[in-house]
Amino acid sequence: MEPQGDPQDRPEPEEHIFLAGGGELGRLIAAYNWTSTPLGPLGSWPGHLRTTVGLLLRSHVPIVTLWGEDGIMIYNDAYSIFAGGRHPRLLGSKVREGWPEVADFNDNVMKVGLAGGTLSYQDQELTLHRHGRPEQVWMNLDYSPIPGEDGRPAGVIAIVVETTGKVRAEGDLRVTAQALAQLNAELGQRVEERTRERDRMWRLSTDVMLVADFNARVEAVNPAWTTLLGWGETELLGQDFMALIHPDDMEATLAEVASLSSGRTTLRFENRYRQKDGAYRWLSWTAVPDERFIHAVGRDIQAEKEAAETLHRTEEALRQSQKMEAVGQLTGGIAHDFNNLLTGITGSLELLRTRLAQGRLVDLDRYITTAHGAAGRAAALTHRLLAFARRQTLDPKPTDVNRLVSGMVDLIRRTVGPEITVQVVEAGGLWPALVDPPQLESALLNLCINARDAMPDGGRIMIETANKWLDERAAHERDLPPGQYLSLCVTDTGTGMTPDVIARAFDPFFTTKPLGQGTGLGLSMIYGFVRQSGGQVRIYSELGQGTTMCLYFPRHHGAESPAEHDAALASAPRAERGETVLVVDDEPTVRMLVTEVLEELGYTAIEATDGNAGLRVLRSDARLDLLVTDVGLPGGMNGRQLADAARELRPELKILFITGYAENAAVGHGLLEPGMHVLTKPFPMDTLAGRIRDLIEDGA
Known part of the structure; x- marks a missing residue:
């Protein structure tokens, strides 16, 4: 709210x-x-x-x-x-x-x-x-x-x-x-x-006072300038006070003078003034304009700034300590979960090999399904960890959040059960957001499941969307830049949270649920995804009254993207014109799988182990219709750099990044050029086949 x-x-x-x-x-x-x-x-x-x-x-x-x-x-x-x-x-x-x-x-x-x-x-x-x-x-x-x-x-x-x-x-x-x-x-x-x-x-005040015209020319100063900064009256009169401003504060100070010249009063503005000895001192200004002059009073806040800096360093040390504690929790949780998943995978593969050796083919599908399911859960856990660390490779698209919520309502109602009433309040004219739709769907479902668990005796979940104009104060409260945002809020009528729980809600593996009923990664995953998308998550809760979880996303100026449909590998369209795909990945297993998918679909595949080898192919006369490259490559040239070089050599070449871990900056913070797409490892082979066909045919 x-x-x-x-x-x-x-x-x-x-x-x-x-x-x-x-x-x-x-x-x-x-x-x-x-x-x-x-x-x-x-x-x-x-x-x-x-x-x-x-x-x-x-x-x-x-x-x-x-x-x-x-x-x-x-x-x-x-x-x-x-x-x-x-x-x-x-x-x-x-x-x-x-x-x-x-x-x-x-x-x-x-x-x-x-x-x-x-x-x-x-x-x-x-x-x-x-x-x-x-x-x-x-x-x-x-x-x-x-x-x-x-x-x-x-x-x-x-x-x-x-x-x-x-x-x-x-x-x-x-x-x-x-x-x-x-x-x-x-x-x-x-x-x-x-x-x-x-x-x-002015003589009585310990604050510095000055009268200046709107061109920053000093008309009068009080003695505090000498006491505080060392400048005498004769050194300042007729001079440009902008010459005393710290270079980093120059732009903001000019903007504030312009605001005063338009008749607005300055209630609190902070900048640094040069003392006569060359050092800089922080001052906090109040200023009133009249028809010709600016009348300003500046309070010395140097001690406050130094105290705040000391406090910041102390808090940073505390955060580092808490981060190391979180890393310890994270390591233990990863080891436990991955050991379970690896046991399922390796055990199924061993039994599969044994049954093949024995010629017993009846139970093979069961072992394959078990291994595939465990691998899928391991991939989901990896995505959650990367989302928490804000290093997940997202595939953001202009998204109509109202449409996304409407498409999720039936699933949410089935998930939370009949004891929970689900209400949706959609804002008319909702701005689009540039987000990864599957990740947002996962985040919304996660929030609704948490809301359900907070209402064991039933209750109401309200899902609301809204457009938000955040001014400086509202943006500061949410740790965001001022501007236009849309919000997606989930409110429950459950047990609520204490301040201590709110403070730790986004920590990895922190959960208030009984043992075995929660991983503690859900909210940390949501937090990482939203922050990586340029937004923020805020919790509003009162014990015994319920909780509101709000996701804020920057407004995207543009239309939403059409929905994508992946084709099954068996039914994917085959190559018809001898199309050739360059595959660059340092992992032999990945190259082998991608190459086999391409050959299965009738494409010609050229393999390269690193960026330099891929660049040599790009410089050759070989026909290339698509570049499929990992982002993290050895040899000093990553996948994004290879893609940029490819665009210089072959401007119309389509490019598909495949990656399991990458700094989001490596693929452009989601701001990819036309014809560039991202597919996150691990991925189903039919998804890869459909994406390759779409890129080659449509040039999207």
Whole structure:
């Protein structure tokens, strides 16, 4: 099931963009009825007011603006904590009415500030009624005028830092006069430095701040650039800040600047800036654009990145340890299963040879059937192991998943039994997926069998398909790139899974079923197949409520492929025009079997043991209608390289890859050129015959 969208994720109205990332106060300001105040509706606020509010909302320091002659109060989350029980009714009120107990004090502040003056108080003692009773408090207060568009003060901005705890602690500790004098001198020096700065808020911040135009030209920086990165103000003003960006972050940063230039606010963007000593430091940026400039605040996250890297290395070591444990489980499981299968094969062959020697031909079919069945199960186990390792050679085709599900429903119902109700919900207009259809059928059946086993007393299985648009957040949750996907989900009403079981569900040979009732390879096989197909598997489960297993596949832009039909070897069409097939495989047994099939069908077969020998035949004048080659070949040239060379020498030559193990990249990640096909070992001889005939006749 897909989570519903959070209302907070909806796009902000244009007039609210400057409030984005402003926490609780940002939302309260957006919802407040400003029409009843002298400021008027948000949409009519001037640019300098929007910029001031946007910056103070992102500050961790308690800041309040007193706007206009009445001192209309707008503040940030940090100030709301300072205000105590007075919040939120202080928002939008006149300062004299909001703090009546200090009305005279604030009258003086407004008088001086609107006249263009500044005020600074250190450990100022006041009596406030923040929680319904008088409180004696001490504060550091800094007041500065806010220039309007005409250059005259339009309001006053106040930075409020409560020092009550410090003052009381100093009293308790009986700070000496010398220590108090030194503290006052340090505080006085800080006040003097802040006064010289054009924007006092920037001076107080430990975050780097800058104003730049949309061409990345630096207009203003705060002192934190020197503290954090070593660059002086004169070294940066007028320069292109892109010159400081790490080369690997350049493209993303340019894209973010372009987004800002279109009016969008940056809430969190990370990149690396070059320090003066040449090293790079990670910064996390919040930025607000106005008509001409970008106003940005960057927080130092270098320590967080280093801690995350340390954690990643630790987790990687843990994963490696878990992987080695899984390999141990895998080895034991393989040995057990293959020894059983080999016993069936070798025992049947020995009895077959004995009966032939004795002239007893009655039971030969039984031994042949037994050996053939065991070999088939061994091949299936090999496919499962390769799927788990994501090294299975897939034959992906554009597939209509709705049609595939419809074709499987009857088999699924017979398999799960009458106690289980199977419902199918197919999405209309479902996008095609580029997958191996038999593997997807096997995965779907496996999921339904697991669902059945989780409902011993009966229940309901729902199979759903859907188109999915995954944005960055949804894609990140599923460990996928953003984009278009289709999902195939199987939901049961069974026992559900605990978090511990979910965490190990895809481990090889891990099973919660009783001994002998499950191999533990089913989900690991599904996971490997889906990941190899470019998709993802996700489990949504609640103990006692059931489980949903969702397979996500990238959307394929194209039509689905027509169904293929294999002909039986005895009835396969014979060669009619003297067609010749080049067979390249380093395994003599495979060459012998393929050659005999070809000769049985009337084809001429030419054998080669490796890529170099095959290349010599390709360069000769011999007629060739088809190249059948293994992917893994000795001698430095694999089957895909041989095929590429064949296409250079004989552009119209059809090619069939036969392979039992190969890196998927060796055959093009499923993106083969026209006329190239894959057949996975082991394969029935009639399947080989049908595929060869189709390729030669149709040129597909």
